[in-house]
Amino acid sequence: MNNxxxxxxxxxxxxxxKLGEQLNVIINASHALNVKTAAHFDSTLQPAAFLIVRWLFSFGPTNATVLSKSIAMDRSSVSRLVNQLKNMGYVKSEQSPSDRRGVLLSLTELGHQRTMNALKEKESAFYERIAKWDDSKLESFIELLMDFNGLENK
Structure with a gap:
């Protein structure tokens, strides 16, 4: 091999x-922001419970099996956290309309409202970082992230 x-x-x-270092910064900052957002949602809950809330907020009603696979958490932990969220009035369970034996988990109105409030806090921290960027810089950043994530630019 030549010089x-x-x-x-x-x-x-x-x-x-350098890319690895910067990705590590993003991952760590994201985790810290998720923990802060979870505390804003309800400081008495473990941050892992907010993963459940956040998933239900984003994707809607589901069963515990799908939920545990989607957030990469074992079924017993999901069950324990869901019971805690139900006791606090944030999550409800209802009979599945398609399978009378199945149970669907969803957010209550209180859970939905608290999630929206917590996410506003998270969004403000995110938007502070990009507030001074012009549109072309933001567009370039989005395109690079989409390319990195293997998504087509739309």
Whole structure:
């Protein structure tokens, strides 16, 4: 391998390391913001309970099996957290209209309202970071993220 090729390889490795560092910053900041948002929703709950609430808010009623797979949490933990959320009035369970034996979990009106309030807090922290960007910078960032995430630009 000649010096020019070696320099290009070394440069690529350094760029990939910098990318990894920045992705780690995003992941850690996102986690910290999720914990803060969960506390804003209800400070007496574990942040993991807010994952359930957030999923139900985004995707609507579902059963416990789908919920546990979707948030990558074991079924017993989901069951325990759902029971806690039900006792606090944030989640309700109803008989499935398509399968009389099945149970669908969904947010109550209180759960829905508290989620909206908590997400407004989260959004304000996010928007502070991009507030000074012009539209072209924001568009470029979105396009790069979509490409990174394997999504087609629409």
């Amino acid at each position: 020019n090729t070696q320099n290009k390889t070394d440069n690529r490795i350094q760029l990939e390391l």
